Amino acid sequence: MSFFSKLRERLTKSSSKIGQGLDDLVGEGSPEPEAAAAQPDRETAPSAGATAPAPPAGPASASPAQSPAAEQPRRSDPAPIPMPVPDAARPAPTPAQAPAQAPTPAPAPEATKKPGLMGRIFGGAAPAPAEPKRELDDAMLEELEDTLVAADMGVDTALRVTANIAEGRMGRRVSASELKTLLATEITRIMSPVARPLPLYPKKPQVVLVVGVNGSGKTTTIGKLASQFKAAGKNVVIAAGDTFRAAAVEQLQVWGQRAGVPVMTAPEGSDPASLAFDAMTRAEAEGADLLMIDTAGRLQNRADLMEELAKIVRVIRKKDPSAPHNTLLVLDATTGQNALSQVETFRKLADVSGLVMTKLDGTARGGVLVALADKFGLPIHAIGVGEQIDDLDAFEPDEFARALVGL
Numbered sequence: 403m404s405f406f407s408k409l410r411e412r413l414t415k416s417s418s419k420i421g422q423g424l425d426d427l428v429g430e431g432s433p434e435p436e437a438a439a440a441q442p443d444r445e446t447a448p449s450a451g452a453t454a455p456a457p458p459a460g461p462a463s464a465s466p467a468q469s470p471a472a473e474q475p476r477r478s479d480p481a482p483i484p485m486p487v488p489d490a491a492r493p494a495p496t497p498a499q500a501p502a503q504a505p506t507p508a509p510a511p512e513a514t515k516k517p518g519l520m521g522r523i524f525g526g527a528a529p530a531p532a533e534p535k536r537e538l539d540d541a542m543l544e545e546l547e548d549t550l551v552a553a554d555m556g557v558d559t560a561l562r563v564t565a566n567i568a569e570g571r572m573g574r575r576v577s578a579s580e581l582k583t584l585l586a587t588e589i590t591r592i593m594s595p596v597a598r599p600l601p602l603y604p605k606k607p608q609v610v611l612v613v614g615v616n617g618s619g620k621t622t623t624i625g626k627l628a629s630q631f632k633a634a635g636k637n638v639v640i641a642a643g644d645t646f647r648a649a650a651v652e653q654l655q656v657w658g659q660r661a662g663v664p665v666m667t668a669p670e671g672s673d674p675a676s677l678a679f680d681a682m683t684r685a686e687a688e689g690a691d692l693l694m695i696d697t698a699g700r701l702q703n704r705a706d707l708m709e710e711l712a713k714i715v716r717v718i719r720k721k722d723p724s725a726p727h728n729t730l731l732v733l734d735a736t737t738g739q740n741a742l743s744q745v746e747t748f749r750k751l752a753d754v755s756g757l758v759m760t761k762l763d764g765t766a767r768g769g770v771l772v773a774l775a776d777k778f779g780l781p782i783h784a785i786g787v788g789e790q791i792d793d794l795d796a797f798e799p800d801e802f803a804r805a806l807v808g809l
């Protein structure tokens with residue numbers, strides 16, 4: 403199954419929340435389906451994909467268009483990593499998505515009309531049955547905003563998105579699917595600038611520091627990324643920087659085996675900064691392309707752990723003043739709005755260069771990714787939709803937006 407089919411299938415909790423919400427809010431405000439159907443549309447909602455830029459390469463592939471941070475070396479290694487290609491044809495809605503559909507309306511008069519002259523000449527199909535429509539007014543906009551806030555899009559982003567949808571459309575009648583398309587277009591517009599694969603640099607080793615709160619999916623993400631880099635011919639070393647939990651080290655070793663990548667460990671309780679230093683030495687000696695450093699999960703309010711992170715950075719800079727070249731903050735989608743405060747804190751302390759959002763499967767809080775993009779504009783390198791090695795891929799805004807709204 404392609405990644406995007408998976409995304410579509412696994413984002414069902416978020417998509418049915420928003421999709422069903424939109425179906426309900428249009429359905430409840432459309433008391434006169436016949437009149438609605440008879441009224442010619444004054445506007446056809448644009449396709450979500452119409453304004454979306456070309457999709458980026460895979461998460462682990464070089465992205466020549468991305469400008470590296472000032473202190474980072476110039477990138478010239480564009481080696482693309484083969485990623486699952488998005489399905490050209492969208493899969494049929496899965497049974498899980500079915501409840502998000504609006505109840506089929508009684509056929510409106512225009513649905514049963516004979517095709518017009520052009521339709522008959524070109525053999526056009528009979529028009530689809532008309533959907534219920536509702537006039538876009540203040541009450542509807544308020545309900546729309548509430549639906550978006552409930553899906554964790556955050557008040558500010560929900561307000562902005564709603565205002566953009568309203569612009570020039572007040573008083574018009576819209577169907578649920580038009581509203582979904584408009585919403586997907588808005589989401590795509592917000593997310594396109596941040597959809598950037600993890601950049602690769604010619605610097606060897608390129609040091610990727612992976613940070614985040616406990617259980618956000620750091621280890622799993624490192625395993626998945628390492629496997630993708632390895633498959634693309636990169637020489638990868640992993641450092642198990644969570645020296646406090648033996649189980650964390652073991653887990654990383656399992657991922658290292660799956661990915662076919664060596665994992666450097668240190669005795670339990672030893673200083674993670676010194677392991678990072680040793681790992682830099684080994685990666686340099688072996689001519690590794692990438693050194694991925696796992697770190698212990700830390701709550702953003704634990705100053706001591708945050709200081710430890712700062713020490714890891716100081717120590718690896720003794721080896722390479724430009725390192726770490728990427729600091730990935732791994733966020734768990736199920737934490738919803740808390741992800742915003744995690745970004746704020748980690749950004750101050752660890753100079754976060756990009757985000758990975760995990761666990762988008764099985765949560766109705768997928769909208770938080772839109773809020774993150776809108777608020778911080780940090781690159782989203784990849785998203786995770788499961789626990790398997792191939793359940794991580796580049797973030798593709800149009801696919802995500804359509805899956806999120808239940809299209």
Ligand SMILES: Nc1nc2c(ncn2[C@@H]2O[C@H](COP(=O)(O)OP(=O)(O)OP(=O)(O)O)[C@@H](O)[C@H]2O)c(=O)[nH]1
Pocket residue numbers: 614615616617618619620621622623644650653698699700760761762763764785786787788789793
């Ligand atoms: N459903 C789902 N589970 C995931 C995903 N990514 C990670 N997990 C699971 O989340 C749990 C925590 O993942 P870890 O990779 O151990 O998280 P961590 O941040 O390294 O955890 P700590 O070392 O405790 O800080 C594991 O059970 C993973 O299998 C995902 O995209 N989807």
